[in-house]
Amino acid sequence: MSAPKEKQNIVIIGGGIIGCTTAYYLTHHPNFIPSVHSVTLIEATKLANGASGKAGGLLAAWANPSSLARLSFDLHDQLAREHDGAERWGYRRVRCGQLTAVVSQRADTSRQESSSHPNIDLGKWWGREVKKSSVLPDDLDWFDPQSAQSYEEFADTSSTAQVHPFQFTNAMAKLAEQSGARIIMGKVECINCCDADGASQSTSPLTSSSDLTQKKVVSVTYTDKATSKTLTLPATIVVLAAGPWTPTLFPKVRIQPLRAHSVTMKLQRPVSAYCLFSDIRISDSRPTGKAALKAISLEIYARPNNEVYICGQGDRDVPLPPTNSAVEVSSDRCQDIINAAMSVSAELRDGKVTGRRACYLPTLDAGASSDPLVGQTDLPGLVLATGHSCWGISNAPATGKAVSELIIDGKVSCMDMANLDARGIR
Ligand SMILES: Cc1cc2nc3c(=O)[nH]c(=O)nc-3n(C[C@H](O)[C@H](O)[C@H](O)COP(=O)(O)OP(=O)(O)OC[C@H]3O[C@@H](n4cnc5c(N)ncnc54)[C@H](O)[C@@H]3O)c2cc1C
Structure with missing residues (x-):
C-alpha cells in the first residue's frame, strides 16, 4: 500500500x-486530512455489544503477542492521560495474582458439568505453577483467607492496568466521531470487488473463490439498521474488524469462536485493585462426599465504583449466532460463576x-500461529484487524495505531508487524 494523493x-x-x-x-494521525481521508465505521448492532463490552479489561505489558503488548500498554497509558481515562473509562494500575482455593459447598447448589461440553481456558492464564504460599497480601482483604491454599503475585502495577472496556470502546468511538469519523448502524452483507486492472467496471461480492490478486476492493453493501434498506458505500480501503464474525465476510480467515460467560457485582464497599486468576476446588460437604465435586477457574477483577467483574472459562456449546444481539446466555453457567465466587469472598456474598x-x-484457527491478523491482505484495499483472542482489550491501541500508519503513511513504523502478517492468512 502506498501513501495516497487522491481521496480515500x-x-x-x-x-x-x-x-x-x-x-x-486514523482520525488522530498527524497526516489525517479530512478532505482526503473519509473514515466511516459500520456496526451491525450496537457499539461494544460483543466481547469488547463484556470483557474483563485487564491490560498487560506481558500479554501476547509481545510485538503488540508492550506498545499497547504504553498507548493505553497515554490515551488515559490525554483524555482523562481514569474518569471516563476507569483506567487504573492494578496488581495481578493467581491463587488456588478450596471450599466446601452443599452438593445441591453445585451443578455437575456435562463431560461432552468441557470448559476451555480463555488463554490469558497459562497455568503456571503457583508457589506454595497461603499468605494473601494484607490489602487483599476481600478474599477469604481460610479458603486460600496458595497465592502468587506475578505482575505489579508497573506492567498491569485495567479499563472498563465498554466505556473505553465507546469513548474511542466518540473521540473519533468528534475528529471527523462517521458511524453508521448497519450490517455489512458483503465486500465488493472489481478487476484490479480496470478492464471491467463490473463489481462482484467477495467470496471464498474470489481470485484476490486480480481484484481490488471497491465498496461494501450493508443493511441499514434503522430503515432496513440495502445500501452501498464506496470504499477504497476496508478495515475488517468484525471479531468472531470476520469469516462471514472474508472466508479465508478461520476463526473458532469461543463463548464465555461473565457476571458483574456491586459490592457494599470499595475493594483493593487486584485482578485475580483463581482456581477454585469445590468439595462436597456431605458426610460421605470426600471427593472434590469440581474445579472452576475464574478471573476476578476488582473495578472502581465498588464493582467486581468475574468471568469463567469458555465453552463451545452453542455456535456463533448471526449477530451479537442473539448470543445465548446460559443462566446455569452464570450461576456456577456466582456460586464459586461467593464461596471464596464474604464481600462477594454480600x-x-x-x-x-x-x-x-475471536480465537484464530490459523495454523502455526494464533497471533492476531493485522495488515494488508492479498486483496488490494482489504486490511484485516482481527483474531485478538483473549487480549483484544489490551492490544487494541497498538493495533489501531499500526493500521492507521499502514493506511495513511503506507507503512507501519510503530512496531514490527512480521508475526501479524495477514497475507496468505498463515
Ligand atoms: C469473557 C472475556 C473476557 C475477556 N477479558 C479480556 C481482558 O481482560 N483483557 C483483554 O485484553 N481482552 C479480554 N478479552 C478479549 C477481548 O474482549 C477481545 O479480544 C476483543 O473484544 C475483540 O474485539 P473485536 O473488536 O475484534 O471484536 P468484537 O468485540 O466481537 O467486535 C466485533 C464487532 O463487529 C460487529 N460486526 C460483526 N459482523 C458485522 C457486520 N457484518 N457488519 C457490521 N458489523 C459487524 C459486531 O457486531 C461487533 O460489535 C476477553 C474476552 C472475553 C470473552
Whole structure:
C-alpha cells in the first residue's frame, strides 16, 4: 500500500474495540486530512455489544503477542492521560495474582458439568505453577483467607492496568466521531470487488473463490439498521474488524469462536485493585462426599465504583449466532460463576449481581500461529484487524495505531508487524 494523493474512502467494519480504536487512531494521525481521508465505521448492532463490552479489561505489558503488548500498554497509558481515562473509562494500575482455593459447598447448589461440553481456558492464564504460599497480601482483604491454599503475585502495577472496556470502546468511538469519523448502524452483507486492472467496471461480492490478486476492493453493501434498506458505500480501503464474525465476510480467515460467560457485582464497599486468576476446588460437604465435586477457574477483577467483574472459562456449546444481539446466555453457567465466587469472598456474598452476560472470543484457527491478523491482505484495499483472542482489550491501541500508519503513511513504523502478517492468512 502506498501513501495516497487522491481521496480515500476508508470503511471500518465492526464497532468493537478494534474497529473503534482504529477509527480513533486514523482520525488522530498527524497526516489525517479530512478532505482526503473519509473514515466511516459500520456496526451491525450496537457499539461494544460483543466481547469488547463484556470483557474483563485487564491490560498487560506481558500479554501476547509481545510485538503488540508492550506498545499497547504504553498507548493505553497515554490515551488515559490525554483524555482523562481514569474518569471516563476507569483506567487504573492494578496488581495481578493467581491463587488456588478450596471450599466446601452443599452438593445441591453445585451443578455437575456435562463431560461432552468441557470448559476451555480463555488463554490469558497459562497455568503456571503457583508457589506454595497461603499468605494473601494484607490489602487483599476481600478474599477469604481460610479458603486460600496458595497465592502468587506475578505482575505489579508497573506492567498491569485495567479499563472498563465498554466505556473505553465507546469513548474511542466518540473521540473519533468528534475528529471527523462517521458511524453508521448497519450490517455489512458483503465486500465488493472489481478487476484490479480496470478492464471491467463490473463489481462482484467477495467470496471464498474470489481470485484476490486480480481484484481490488471497491465498496461494501450493508443493511441499514434503522430503515432496513440495502445500501452501498464506496470504499477504497476496508478495515475488517468484525471479531468472531470476520469469516462471514472474508472466508479465508478461520476463526473458532469461543463463548464465555461473565457476571458483574456491586459490592457494599470499595475493594483493593487486584485482578485475580483463581482456581477454585469445590468439595462436597456431605458426610460421605470426600471427593472434590469440581474445579472452576475464574478471573476476578476488582473495578472502581465498588464493582467486581468475574468471568469463567469458555465453552463451545452453542455456535456463533448471526449477530451479537442473539448470543445465548446460559443462566446455569452464570450461576456456577456466582456460586464459586461467593464461596471464596464474604464481600462477594454480600454483593448484588448486576449483570449476567455471554460473548464470543475471536480465537484464530490459523495454523502455526494464533497471533492476531493485522495488515494488508492479498486483496488490494482489504486490511484485516482481527483474531485478538483473549487480549483484544489490551492490544487494541497498538493495533489501531499500526493500521492507521499502514493506511495513511503506507507503512507501519510503530512496531514490527512480521508475526501479524495477514497475507496468505498463515
Ligand atoms: C469473557 C472475556 C473476557 C475477556 N477479558 C479480556 C481482558 O481482560 N483483557 C483483554 O485484553 N481482552 C479480554 N478479552 C478479549 C477481548 O474482549 C477481545 O479480544 C476483543 O473484544 C475483540 O474485539 P473485536 O473488536 O475484534 O471484536 P468484537 O468485540 O466481537 O467486535 C466485533 C464487532 O463487529 C460487529 N460486526 C460483526 N459482523 C458485522 C457486520 N457484518 N457488519 C457490521 N458489523 C459487524 C459486531 O457486531 C461487533 O460489535 C476477553 C474476552 C472475553 C470473552
